[in-house]
Amino acid sequence: MSKRAPILELKSLTKSFGTLNAVDGIDLDIAEGEFFTIVGPSGSGKTTLIRMLAGMEQATSGDIILSGKRINDLPANKRPTCMVFQSLALFPHRTVGENIEFPLKIKGIDPEARKKRALALLDQLRLPQNYYDKSVLRCSGGERQRVALARALAFDPKILFFDEPLSAIDYKLRKTLEKELKDIHRETGKTFVYITHSLEEAMVMSDRIGVMRSGQLVQVGTPNEIYSAPKDKFVSEFMGDVNVIPVTMNGSRTITADTFDKTFAVASVPDAFTKGHLVIRPEFVRFVATSKDADNVLEGKLYNEYALGSRIQYQVRIGENVFIVEKLRQHSSDLKRDQTVLIGWDAKDSILVTG
Amino acid sequence: MSERSRHALIWAWTLAVLVFVYLPALCILLASLTASRYFLFPIPKWGLDWWRKTFDSIEIHQLFKTSISIALCVTVIAVVIAFFGALAFARYNWKGRTLFQKIVLLPIFFPQSVLGLALLLWFNAIGLQMSWMTAVFAHLVWIIPVVTLVISIQVYSFDPALEEAAFDLGASRLQVFREVTLPVLLPGIVSGALFAFLLSWGNFPLSLFTTGADTTIPEYLYAKMVAGYTPGVPVLGTVSTFGAAFILLGGYWLITLRRRAQS
Amino acid sequence: MAALHDSGRGMSQGARNALPMILFLGVGFAAPLLAVIAYSFMPERSFGLIHPPTLANYVEVFTGNSYISFFWSLLFAAMTVCILAVICYPIAYGLSRVFGRWAPILTLLFTIPLFVSENVRLYGWILFFIKNGVLLGTLKSWFGIELDSWLFTRGIVLLGMVYVYLPFMLFPMTLGVSMVPNETREAARDLGASRWQIFREVELPLSMPGIMIGLLLTFVLAVGAIAEAKVLGGQTIIPITHDIEIAFTYAQNWPLGAALAVLLMLVVGTLVLLVLKRFDLDAILGKR
Numbered sequence: 001m002s003k004r005a006p007i008l009e010l011k012s013l014t015k016s017f018g019t020l021n022a023v024d025g026i027d028l029d030i031a032e033g034e035f036f037t038i039v040g041p042s043g044s045g046k047t048t049l050i051r052m053l054a055g056m057e058q059a060t061s062g063d064i065i066l067s068g069k070r071i072n073d074l075p076a077n078k079r080p081t082c083m084v085f086q087s088l089a090l091f092p093h094r095t096v097g098e099n100i101e102f103p104l105k106i107k108g109i110d111p112e113a114r115k116k117r118a119l120a121l122l123d124q125l126r127l128p129q130n131y132y133d134k135s136v137l138r139c140s141g142g143e144r145q146r147v148a149l150a151r152a153l154a155f156d157p158k159i160l161f162f163d164e165p166l167s168a169i170d171y172k173l174r175k176t177l178e179k180e181l182k183d184i185h186r187e188t189g190k191t192f193v194y195i196t197h198s199l200e201e202a203m204v205m206s207d208r209i210g211v212m213r214s215g216q217l218v219q220v221g222t223p224n225e226i227y228s229a230p231k232d233k234f235v236s237e238f239m240g241d242v243n244v245i246p247v248t249m250n251g252s253r254t255i256t257a258d259t260f261d262k263t264f265a266v267a268s269v270p271d272a273f274t275k276g277h278l279v280i281r282p283e284f285v286r287f288v289a290t291s292k293d294a295d296n297v298l299e300g301k302l303y304n305e306y307a308l309g310s311r312i313q314y315q316v317r318i319g320e321n322v323f324i325v326e327k328l329r330q331h332s333s334d335l336k337r338d339q340t341v342l343i344g345w346d347a348k349d350s351i352l353v354t355g
Numbered sequence: 356m357s358e359r360s361r362h363a364l365i366w367a368w369t370l371a372v373l374v375f376v377y378l379p380a381l382c383i384l385l386a387s388l389t390a391s392r393y394f395l396f397p398i399p400k401w402g403l404d405w406w407r408k409t410f411d412s413i414e415i416h417q418l419f420k421t422s423i424s425i426a427l428c429v430t431v432i433a434v435v436i437a438f439f440g441a442l443a444f445a446r447y448n449w450k451g452r453t454l455f456q457k458i459v460l461l462p463i464f465f466p467q468s469v470l471g472l473a474l475l476l477w478f479n480a481i482g483l484q485m486s487w488m489t490a491v492f493a494h495l496v497w498i499i500p501v502v503t504l505v506i507s508i509q510v511y512s513f514d515p516a517l518e519e520a521a522f523d524l525g526a527s528r529l530q531v532f533r534e535v536t537l538p539v540l541l542p543g544i545v546s547g548a549l550f551a552f553l554l555s556w557g558n559f560p561l562s563l564f565t566t567g568a569d570t571t572i573p574e575y576l577y578a579k580m581v582a583g584y585t586p587g588v589p590v591l592g593t594v595s596t597f598g599a600a601f602i603l604l605g606g607y608w609l610i611t612l613r614r615r616a617q618s
Numbered sequence: 619m620a621a622l623h624d625s626g627r628g629m630s631q632g633a634r635n636a637l638p639m640i641l642f643l644g645v646g647f648a649a650p651l652l653a654v655i656a657y658s659f660m661p662e663r664s665f666g667l668i669h670p671p672t673l674a675n676y677v678e679v680f681t682g683n684s685y686i687s688f689f690w691s692l693l694f695a696a697m698t699v700c701i702l703a704v705i706c707y708p709i710a711y712g713l714s715r716v717f718g719r720w721a722p723i724l725t726l727l728f729t730i731p732l733f734v735s736e737n738v739r740l741y742g743w744i745l746f747f748i749k750n751g752v753l754l755g756t757l758k759s760w761f762g763i764e765l766d767s768w769l770f771t772r773g774i775v776l777l778g779m780v781y782v783y784l785p786f787m788l789f790p791m792t793l794g795v796s797m798v799p800n801e802t803r804e805a806a807r808d809l810g811a812s813r814w815q816i817f818r819e820v821e822l823p824l825s826m827p828g829i830m831i832g833l834l835l836t837f838v839l840a841v842g843a844i845a846e847a848k849v850l851g852g853q854t855i856i857p858i859t860h861d862i863e864i865a866f867t868y869a870q871n872w873p874l875g876a877a878l879a880v881l882l883m884l885v886v887g888t889l890v891l892l893v894l895k896r897f898d899l900d901a902i903l904g905k906r
Contacts, residue, residue: 592742
């Protein structure tokens, strides 16, 4: 990915409701043609943020700069951006074709040219041509998503905003649509700014991810960076099950656990690290035979075993804590409940985070 | 008692009450079909004479004109004011909203004859001459709140994102209103208009006190019922009932037809 | 529920939309009621509001025998409400739960009479009950039974009131019953409740908002009934509205009529405020 000029720059962007800052001083650059996803739990402010960018809400302070121009005071209908809403907001009283042509009709384009463009978009979004006259009320969930996207593309915006459009759909359909969304992004080359509460979804589609909490961007990076080098406990736990141990650094630069007696071997220590957590992903923890077979070894009892599709998850009880070991199904171990086991991981797979 | 027998009982009860509700209408219909001057049952001589006489009567034509003028004016004004009122009632979250909702209900939860009298006093106090136009005003006082409620029911299911989406796609505010808000709310508006027309058409207590020298059909019927019965009364009564039924069923049919065409 | 780009200055969009209606109701509802109150303090048999205020009318009301009419109006309204509550609940239940695809048509059939003028509907009953009318005439010619007319009795007036106000009890009740989620009912049955217990513990409390509104609306309108007593009852019952009308027309005593009207308004107003205060209209009317 070559270095592109930022199409969207946010400088100290803030939105406050009374004393509460829903969006708290956000600085961010989004490159042109990028697929950028903002991830965060409910209440993190991501919806408020994207609505500000689209023009549905007024910023309290800070700047929104699009292609070098400050657009804070530009109303939504004058911004070269378009939003796909969570409810999709398809016009129920109009056909698929009329929905898609709506922005073109507003622009004053004549009916024939409109129809051509609409049919081309139907094609691009893998919808049959005869859907042009179909009522949107008779379309399935997946079809409606595509119509909403086609309508947004018809507007030919510089940036497309997505407000969690896939959150209310079942798993299989969601997976299909995620792939299609990524394909459309590649084909059109437009900038996509997407918000979701699912980090997994973000990882699949995005070029870069911004993790948001309580109105602030906690970490911004590629999916790989977020996954392997989370900045703090919040980000690392966002991915789902991880092993987290509270640790402190001693004077002699050794890392010891807070609640039990153990010193850990780590590959690198972040600057100015004094206290925080040691994070080990479940797939890097394995069962070992002796305490010499890994850099860090702990002893515990097998507590539970879960089959998760292609993976198997083992939960090991060590004192008060439960550790998670994940293995691929074909490498499953033959273990019994309450069996004493040794688990271990290497220093290079230890991640130290603050917070 | 099993569920089936309970349901059967409910059906029977409902149908019995329905018969009870339409029994007077049936009597009126029968009374209009007699050829004689007075009402006797069983009817000695059937005939449509009185239907002919009623439709030829100039007095009746004048009554129709008055009632229709009032009803049409009421419908147009009520729908416009109530439309915006419904938006304030159900769509926008604003400071005085709960208070507004209660205020809207007051004219409905109010004895109509007392309201008619109050308006009579008020018109008198400001020196207004009573006529069919004051009756329009009087009808509006209770009909606008009713229509507001009817349209509000439609507004409650209106997704605000529709307006935002249209705006986002480049439409001006006027275009948003014309292309999205109005068409989507249209079924509610039509229902409201139907209600406004029919409630005004059949109203008696308010008309009684505020029409002045003009007379509406319900007022005329009342006067004739109390003194001066002719079979013209049941003729008008039947026309009134069937007219209302026709308009309502027609309106309902149109709305269902439209909905079926969309899906 | 954000409005399109609310500027935050001046009136909110909600207030702006409400304005025409508020203005209209101010002139059309509040002002007349204030006029009535003002008139009630004028000396008796006077016209216009130019005279010095007096309490003479209220004295007359409380010492005269208008209270009898008041009593009858309230009593009949209460009886109408009770009878209608019993009649309408099964129908409301049926419309929500039993009739399925027939419900819209049945609702429509119950709605139609609402739009026919009430005196026309009442007249049908006269034709039914009058001597040689539908009922008595049939009895006489087919069965040879001769009975006195039931018209001009108190019972008939009550029948008339029940008849006229039926839709006003039925529709709010139906709305109330439809608010009971089916799953709650099923859950109660699943937990072992009997039919009667389900009714008492689940259905009745959850439909209460709709039922209360039906009771209130019916009572308030019935208290203001004027046509039923006159048309069906002759002189057997004099409701308070009749007293008011007489004061305004025959007796030419507007201030007295106004005083009576004010008292009626007080009764109605208190009831309405008490009941409506407690209900969330959004939930009832459809905001789910």
